[in-house]
Amino acid sequence: MSRHQNASIPITTTCPYCGVGCGVLARVDGVAGDSSHPANQGRLCVKGSALHETLVTGSEPSFGPRVGGKEVGWEHAIDRVASAITDAVRDHGPGSVAFYLSGQLLTEDYYVANKLAKGFVGTPHVDTNSRLCMSSAVAAHKRAFGEDCVPGCYEDLELADLLVLAGSNAAWAHPVLYQRMKAAHRAGRKVVVIDPRQTATSELADLHLKLRPGTDTQLFNGLLVWMHEQQALNVEYLTQHCSGVEETLKAAKRSAPDIDAVAQVCDLALEDVKAFYQWFTETERTVTAFSQGINQSVAGTDKGNAIINCHLATGRVGRPGAGPFSLTGQPNAMGGREVGGLANTLAAHMDYDTPGARELVADYWQTDRLADGPGLKAVDLFEAVHRGDIKVLWVMGTNPAVSLPDSARVREALARCDTVIVSDCVSTTDTTAFADILLPAAGWGEKDGTVTNSERRISRQRRFLPLPAGVKPDWQIMSEVGQALGHTKAFSYRKPVDIFREHAALSGYRNAGERVFNIAALEHLTDDAYEQMQPVQWPVKAGGSGGLQQTSRLFSDGCFPTPDGRARLVPVHTLPPGQQPGEHYPLVVNSGRIRDQWHTMTRTGLASKLFAHRDEPFIEVHPDDMAGSGLLEGGLAVLNGPSGQFIGRVRRTSHQRPGEVFVPIHWNGQFASSALASDLMAPTVDPISGQPESKHGIAAIKPLLAKWQARLVLPKNQTVLPTPMAAAFEYWSRQVLPNSTGWWLAGRHRADWLALGWQCFGREPELVMEDESSGRFRAVWLMDERLEAVLLVEPEIGSMPGVEWLDQCFAESEDGLEQRWSLLAAGQADAEPVGALVCSCFQVGENAILRAIHEGCRSVEALGETLKCGSNCGSCLPEVRALLASVPEQGTEQADLSA
Ligand SMILES: Nc1nc2c(c(=O)[nH]1)N[C@H]1C(S)=C(S)[C@@H](COP(=O)(O)OP(=O)(O)OC[C@H]3O[C@@H](n4cnc5c(=O)[nH]c(N)nc54)[C@H](O)[C@@H]3O)O[C@H]1N2
Ligand SMILES: Nc1nc2c(c(=O)[nH]1)N[C@H]1C(S)=C(S)[C@@H](COP(=O)(O)OP(=O)(O)OC[C@H]3O[C@@H](n4cnc5c(=O)[nH]c(N)nc54)[C@H](O)[C@@H]3O)O[C@H]1N2
Numbered sequence: 001m002s003r004h005q006n007a008s009i010p011i012t013t014t015c016p017y018c019g020v021g022c023g024v025l026a027r028v029d030g031v032a033g034d035s036s037h038p039a040n041q042g043r044l045c046v047k048g049s050a051l052h053e054t055l056v057t058g059s060e061p062s063f064g065p066r067v068g069g070k071e072v073g074w075e076h077a078i079d080r081v082a083s084a085i086t087d088a089v090r091d092h093g094p095g096s097v098a099f100y101l102s103g104q105l106l107t108e109d110y111y112v113a114n115k116l117a118k119g120f121v122g123t124p125h126v127d128t129n130s131r132l133c134m135s136s137a138v139a140a141h142k143r144a145f146g147e148d149c150v151p152g153c154y155e156d157l158e159l160a161d162l163l164v165l166a167g168s169n170a171a172w173a174h175p176v177l178y179q180r181m182k183a184a185h186r187a188g189r190k191v192v193v194i195d196p197r198q199t200a201t202s203e204l205a206d207l208h209l210k211l212r213p214g215t216d217t218q219l220f221n222g223l224l225v226w227m228h229e230q231q232a233l234n235v236e237y238l239t240q241h242c243s244g245v246e247e248t249l250k251a252a253k254r255s256a257p258d259i260d261a262v263a264q265v266c267d268l269a270l271e272d273v274k275a276f277y278q279w280f281t282e283t284e285r286t287v288t289a290f291s292q293g294i295n296q297s298v299a300g301t302d303k304g305n306a307i308i309n310c311h312l313a314t315g316r317v318g319r320p321g322a323g324p325f326s327l328t329g330q331p332n333a334m335g336g337r338e339v340g341g342l343a344n345t346l347a348a349h350m351d352y353d354t355p356g357a358r359e360l361v362a363d364y365w366q367t368d369r370l371a372d373g374p375g376l377k378a379v380d381l382f383e384a385v386h387r388g389d390i391k392v393l394w395v396m397g398t399n400p401a402v403s404l405p406d407s408a409r410v411r412e413a414l415a416r417c418d419t420v421i422v423s424d425c426v427s428t429t430d431t432t433a434f435a436d437i438l439l440p441a442a443g444w445g446e447k448d449g450t451v452t453n454s455e456r457r458i459s460r461q462r463r464f465l466p467l468p469a470g471v472k473p474d475w476q477i478m479s480e481v482g483q484a485l486g487h488t489k490a491f492s493y494r495k496p497v498d499i500f501r502e503h504a505a506l507s508g509y510r511n512a513g514e515r516v517f518n519i520a521a522l523e524h525l526t527d528d529a530y531e532q533m534q535p536v537q538w539p540v541k542a543g544g545s546g547g548l549q550q551t552s553r554l555f556s557d558g559c560f561p562t563p564d565g566r567a568r569l570v571p572v573h574t575l576p577p578g579q580q581p582g583e584h585y586p587l588v589v590n591s592g593r594i595r596d597q598w599h600t601m602t603r604t605g606l607a608s609k610l611f612a613h614r615d616e617p618f619i620e621v622h623p624d625d626m627a628g629s630g631l632l633e634g635g636l637a638v639l640n641g642p643s644g645q646f647i648g649r650v651r652r653t654s655h656q657r658p659g660e661v662f663v664p665i666h667w668n669g670q671f672a673s674s675a676l677a678s679d680l681m682a683p684t685v686d687p688i689s690g691q692p693e694s695k696h697g698i699a700a701i702k703p704l705l706a707k708w709q710a711r712l713v714l715p716k717n718q719t720v721l722p723t724p725m726a727a728a729f730e731y732w733s734r735q736v737l738p739n740s741t742g743w744w745l746a747g748r749h750r751a752d753w754l755a756l757g758w759q760c761f762g763r764e765p766e767l768v769m770e771d772e773s774s775g776r777f778r779a780v781w782l783m784d785e786r787l788e789a790v791l792l793v794e795p796e797i798g799s800m801p802g803v804e805w806l807d808q809c810f811a812e813s814e815d816g817l818e819q820r821w822s823l824l825a826a827g828q829a830d831a832e833p834v835g836a837l838v839c840s841c842f843q844v845g846e847n848a849i850l851r852a853i854h855e856g857c858r859s860v861e862a863l864g865e866t867l868k869c870g871s872n873c874g875s876c877l878p879e880v881r882a883l884l885a886s887v888p889e890q891g892t893e894q895a896d897l898s899a
């Protein structure tokens, strides 16, 4: 296959965002869903459909490696990395070097990182952002099954007659899988959503259990007890295939003696708990899919096992339409687990304490430096950096300054560390700011390799763009460092397929069936076969069609990879959240994803259309908590927690429970003055998995009493707020617009606008209007008849012209500008504000949808025909349906726009 991108021929590849792992047909100028990929069968969500707009290539000038902030050649950079590692190992031992990796690396990158760190530098301190994401599910799988395996496949979510979604907002976080669940609806199928918050996913729910956060263990323990009392347990399955039954039942009874106790502790209606228990008891084909509401908890592993216990006790594991199903978040969280990238694992689904594993791996890698035991997990690892025990830290494909809890302490640790190496495809992030050595890594579309999705399906990511000058793929950067450290043979890879073959072979090396993860049938893949490789589900054996036999379901025969071949029911306990609300911090802070952004926005933050759904950091507050607080819908508020603050716009909604607020995880120092969810999270971790409790902070809320609000709009290529402005305001946030970049600004004290303008633009504005009495100020700076800057200041946000209109001014000729300026001066905008954007694909806002509903469009289809909304990727359909439901047939009541 030609490696050169031809604009007319799309390359078949895989989406780099969520763990659904959709197949994509990619070209520089557009993407489409791959109808032959089993995960998505042609569908894509909003983020997937905007992939060509979030390519790093072209979004910033490509950059070469930097040492101490200065651009250097690759040879020099590699030498510096190698000498920093050599010096640290010589002076302080291999444990003074640490790697912090990511579920967004390709399997080939991940394999090389793990081999380099554990095998040749000899440090055990290799952890990954999967610690913040999947590690509780990993630990729960190992305890129950003996190995970290997801027993089921996506089809099970369609086949299930009862689908339980626990701590998952799949409609926004796994949109294509959610669409599959929704499309599979049939009479009699039931869906239960377990989430303290009403979400877009709860629209699918026949029953929404809006439980008290952190009480999932009691809910599932209570279910086990109930089923036991109803004599609904599968005694034959338990007798033949499980251990730990008695102890588990005993522990469950202690934590959830009866249904009344469960209803009380979970703060649920008794009938609701009963309905859930009855449905679960009666329905053979039950799948419980779980995600971060389960994993990111001080009791995350126990929550996972409480769920798995109920499935084992009913024999519902690995059967069509039945099983526990951990939804993985990142595109290659699963691949990272396969290579052994977590600090407590060694390689290829072997742990340090797996009998014979160290010898096996040392022999396979031909090394005598293999690390000898588990290393530090993410939160402890950064504590060790803070203490100065880690001298060299190499961060790859993750943004810990944003995503780890207690961000201020993490930043302090990064600032203290002797040598911080950061590999990223974007030069300016909150973490690259701390890099002593910055290594430009190839991003999606520029590199080749494989990823594994939530259902164990390995797919190819293929390159369709030329590699930008100065940039290298991660596997190559690490291989060159390995060679510079003297391990020439071990790191002599010439292309990703060399690594893939070695990884595949290790999975089968001396594996007589002890390890389920086995893809040795792929170890002799030719270069060409790797190029053409079709998605395949592990374990993969030789034989079957196309010479390969893949596996959709595991453990169907009731045999498990434990020493006695039995699955284990695990007694689980109830741990209270690490931080309890109280007098000073009365609110519980929940955090999570929004539909159109990906994590720290380094890529989705490039596309204007992905900003339109939620254009500012926000805080969702319950009406009860707003009463008497001075908080206003659309006003700004400050959340103060024990270790930091968060400023965002208030969204009034009863979707979450009173006493609880919700904040998005996406905004960071590149996009807002103070909107890091992790500033409100304590580094409390699950004692078994080490996963931080990122869904449970505490805070107090108060309004940010702004004297004025402003809009600053600059040309598209200006992505940094001029320093004098940043210094003058209490609040700013940045939004990428189609033709410009916009900032929302707010402050407590009146500024001298003209003086501030001088500091930023070096002159007076060409057009200016100031009205002392109303507090309104408007100024325009023009350069060569093009707009250079527009600043609008208003005492109230409500009187600000719509941003679409301002942005349009940056696309217009002088004539159009003149006319608009006169309107601007008169204080009017000529376009109706679109309101929050609902459909990103066709840019349809809620105001237009509400108008169309009032004018008679009473169905999703009718709205789709009139406005096109929801007719492309369908990610917005839950919100379109919520808007429809909010307008009574004949009435004109206001919608609850917080859907
Ligand atoms: N759009 C988008 N999609 C993504 C991502 C993204 O950044 N953006 N990231 C990907 C990644 S890496 C991941 S890990 C996944 C995460 O996918 P999800 O886990 O589905 O997403 P979250 O929004 O983090 O959290 C899910 C829900 O957990 C609920 N929750 C909080 N506390 C509790 C509790 O105590 N019990 C229960 N039962 N629920 C609780 C929250 O209210 C929230 O609605 O998303 C993936 N997909
Ligand atoms: N409060 C709170 N905190 C959370 C969570 C939460 O729900 N609440 N969720 C947690 C979860 S589940 C996750 S997964 C984490 C995610 O948190 P992070 O992993 O920190 O977030 P990303 O923005 O995905 O960071 C990926 C980085 O890798 C870069 N990158 C992209 N592709 C490549 C590549 O090919 N090579 C290299 N070298 N770099 C690349 C990107 O530019 C970006 O800087 O956040 C966690 N933190």
Ligand code: SF4
Residues within 6 Å of the ligand: 015, 016, 017, 018, 019, 020, 021, 022, 040, 043, 044, 045, 046, 047, 048, 049, 174, 175, 176, 177
């Ligand atoms: S659901 Fe969306 S983000 Fe996830 S893999 Fe598919 S297209 Fe990508």
Ligand SMILES: [Mo]
Residues within 6 Å of the ligand: 132, 133, 134, 329, 330
């Ligand atoms: Mo994640």
